[in-house]
Amino acid sequence: MNTAALERTGMGLDFVQALVAGETANMPMGDTLGFRVTEAGHGRAVVRGRPDARSYNLIGTVHGGWAATVLDTVLALSVFSTLDDRHDFTTVDIKINFLRPITAATGEVRAEGRVVHGGRRIVLSEAQLTDPQGKLLAYGSGTCLIIPR
Numbered sequence: 201m202n203t204a205a206l207e208r209t210g211m212g213l214d215f216v217q218a219l220v221a222g223e224t225a226n227m228p229m230g231d232t233l234g235f236r237v238t239e240a241g242h243g244r245a246v247v248r249g250r251p252d253a254r255s256y257n258l259i260g261t262v263h264g265g266w267a268a269t270v271l272d273t274v275l276a277l278s279v280f281s282t283l284d285d286r287h288d289f290t291t292v293d294i295k296i297n298f299l300r301p302i303t304a305a306t307g308e309v310r311a312e313g314r315v316v317h318g319g320r321r322i323v324l325s326e327a328q329l330t331d332p333q334g335k336l337l338a339y340g341s342g343t344c345l346i347i348p349r
């Protein structure tokens with residue numbers, strides 16, 4: 201099990217950038233579902249992934265849970281990238297709008313999350329999941345609670 205998050209020291213952005221650079225192991229969920237963090241900045245994170253037939257639902261498209269997990273990841277990482285070493289966070293809620301079907305033929309998708317509003321206790325973020333041509337596949341928003349470590 202990857203316990204890197206439990207051992208985190210320093211700023212959230214440093215940790216997320218270490219994921220991008222491969223200095224910290226990918227999240228186990230990312231390995232399982234085929235996505236990785238590829239970019240990070242203060243209040244912003246990008247994940248890229250390629251769903252395959254293992255991600256399909258019974259009607260022959262990628263299960264909404266796959267897209268929701270990718271969006272939840274960038275929503276959370278965008279928040280995490282704003283935190284100092286004295287704070288952690290937990291997701292309070294997420295909302296996902298599925299706009300287009302995703303299949304293995306869609307190819308590599310890109311999810312970008314960004315902080316919309318950062319308060320002392322509550323942070324709002326939003327994310328877009330797009331196909332290789334930039335078409336919007338799903339949109340998400342989420343709220344995180346900031347907690348002392």
